[in-house]
Amino acid sequence: MLVDNAMALVERLVPPTEAEAVQALEVGARRSVAVGWTQLQIAGNTFQEVDRLCRLYAAGKIQLRLYDAIYGPSADADRLLAAGPDPQHCGGKLAVRGIKLYIDGALGSRGRRTAQTLQRLFVGPGDYWSISRRRCCRC
Numbered sequence: 829m830l831v832d833n834a835m836a837l838v839e840r841l842v843p844p845t846e847a848e849a850v851q852a853l854e855v856g857a858r859r860s861v862a863v864g865w866t867q868l869q870i871a872g873n874t875f876q877e878v879d880r881l882c883r884l885y886a887a888g889k890i891q892l893r894l895y896d897a898i899y900g901p902s903a904d905a906d907r908l909l910a911a912g913p914d915p916q917h918c919g920g921k922l923a924v925r926g927i928k929l930y931i932d933g934a935l936g937s938r939g940r941r942t943a944q945t946l947q948r949l950f951v952g953p954g955d956y957w958s959i960s961r962r963r964c965c966r967c
Contacts, residue, residue, distance in 0.1 A: 850880060857890035868892060872899040872928040875907060882918040897926035 844852070860868055870877075873896050884890045896917075898904045905927045913925030 846880075849877075850884065853877075853880065853884060854889050857884075857892045860892050866893060867895065869895045869897070871897050873897065874899060874902070875904045878917065878922065878924055881922055885918040885921050891921075894922045895926070896922055896924045897928040898924065900927040900929050 875898070878896060878898075881890070881894065881896075898908045908924065908927060913923075915923040915925055917924045
């Protein structure tokens, strides 16, 4: 399994085609329905994937309901913040209304970006380590 920077390096060398991405979504949705699931949550997605899902819903290729959280911090998360939540996206099958942030105390590739975003949104410019101290003090 590859995550974070390692996954991005491999995807740059061998990116999935649009057809492969669509097929993966169709197969996953069919499998989920086959085992009796009626709704899933996607914890960390992009609007490119949301648009792909909407095309599959419109074509009748998937029936599974989805609750979608956009991966943040990102331009997609900024777009969601500006537009607001959309619980009826794709005709009511796809709720796009959350932002997935990684807040586990680690400042790896995901945690560092999250801390920087929180600093910008709630604290202002400066040392983002202060977020941990301020949050800790409020607990």
